[in-house]
Amino acid sequence: MELAGMTMYKTLVMTILALVGVFCYHKKIVDQEMNKKLSELVLSLFTPVLLFTSFQKDFSKELVTGLMISVLLSAIAFFLIWCICKWVVRKLDKDYAVVELVALMYSNCGFIGIPMAQGIFGAEGVFYMTAYVAMANFLLWSHGVIVMSGKSDIKSLKKVFTSPTIISIILGIICFVAQIRVPQIIEEPMEMIANMNTPMAMMVAGINIAQADLKQVFCHYRLYWLSFVKLIVMPFALVGVFYFVPVSQLVKTIVILATACPAGVTGAYLHFAMKKTPYMQQKYLL
Template structure:
């Protein structure tokens, strides 16, 4: 119950930050073009630095084993999620199936999961979340592209290993193993930049929601069903599966938190790029993001 209460409190904080983004868009302070640049700033600067600084820890066997367990649980999570996705979209038109598959398989673990993990568990939460985020990025730019385009895109595969997120994790892991610590004059500004990740990420999420036609979105029954699968069914299946594993509860909870996050905004960008229904993808993002205000604390209650 305490974890659920903490999560609810942190969720409400996130909501207020997102509302600041909504108001910024509605009052004309920012527009779609500015929001895209803000989104790029989060993805290419704030989040990578946050991930890197999470590895600036003293090396201990328990942290190393915890990171290994996180990798294994992340792989297991995506295997289960992939199976559920195949069942849910199997009767859909091919184009809509592609949009739905990518949307409900890849959560917003970067924009929302990392800030939540940081808010609830601190640096350790981000440390363990990196495994899920790294695997999600790798699969999104490989499997996600194949699903959306219907073919292998070699250029996109190269982006996996050159993305700031993956580079930050690789350097972070190396520094962790070699115990390379940043001097205070560098560490302090890095931490200050890392602390900007949560407010900026949530404001971007709010701006994205503000751009959606919510009245039209709330009339689509299919969106409720997909949000239910994404936000309730998938995490509950993983909770049942992880319950029997002799693993640290913090690690298991971080994995559940990552899978409980709403649909990622990248699905909309992919849909636009590959000629799929980008509006539908944005509606999935908006619906699941709004409902996650209730469902994420609910999932933490079961953890």
């Protein structure tokens, strides 16, 4: 009950931050172009710094074991999600099916999940979240591209290892294993930057919501079904499966939290799909 209460409280705090973003957009304090730059700032600076600093810990077997368990549970989660997605899109035409499959399968675990993990569980939550984020990025740029384009693309796969997110995770793991600690004069400003991630990410999310045509979104009834599957069915399916896995409750909660995030991360792929069929653009912010 204590965890549930804390989660609700932190979620309410982050909702207020998102509403600040909505307010700023409607008051014309920020516009679409500025929001794009703010998004790039979060994804290219705040989030990578947060991920790296989450590994600036004393080495312990407990943390390593927890991280490996997080990798295993993430793999189980993606397999279960893939099975659910295949069932959901089984009767759709191919062009529609691939868009929904990618949108449902790959959550916005980086932009929304990491701030949620940081806000609710702190640095340790972010530490375990890195396993899911890394796996999601790898699958998105490999399986996601193959599904959307119908062919493999080595150039897209290279983006996995050149993205700031993955680079920061790799450097963080190296420093964690080798116990390389950054000097305090550098660590302190890095932590200050990392602490900006959650408020800025949630405000940007609010700005994105303010830009959407909500009336048009809410009139597209299939989205209610897709949202139910994405935000309710998938997380609760994992709760049922993980119930029988005797591992850390925190690690299980982090993986479920990452899975329950909306699908905004798939925007680039949805735009690619628009070239083939005029199908749902901002509507997929589930």
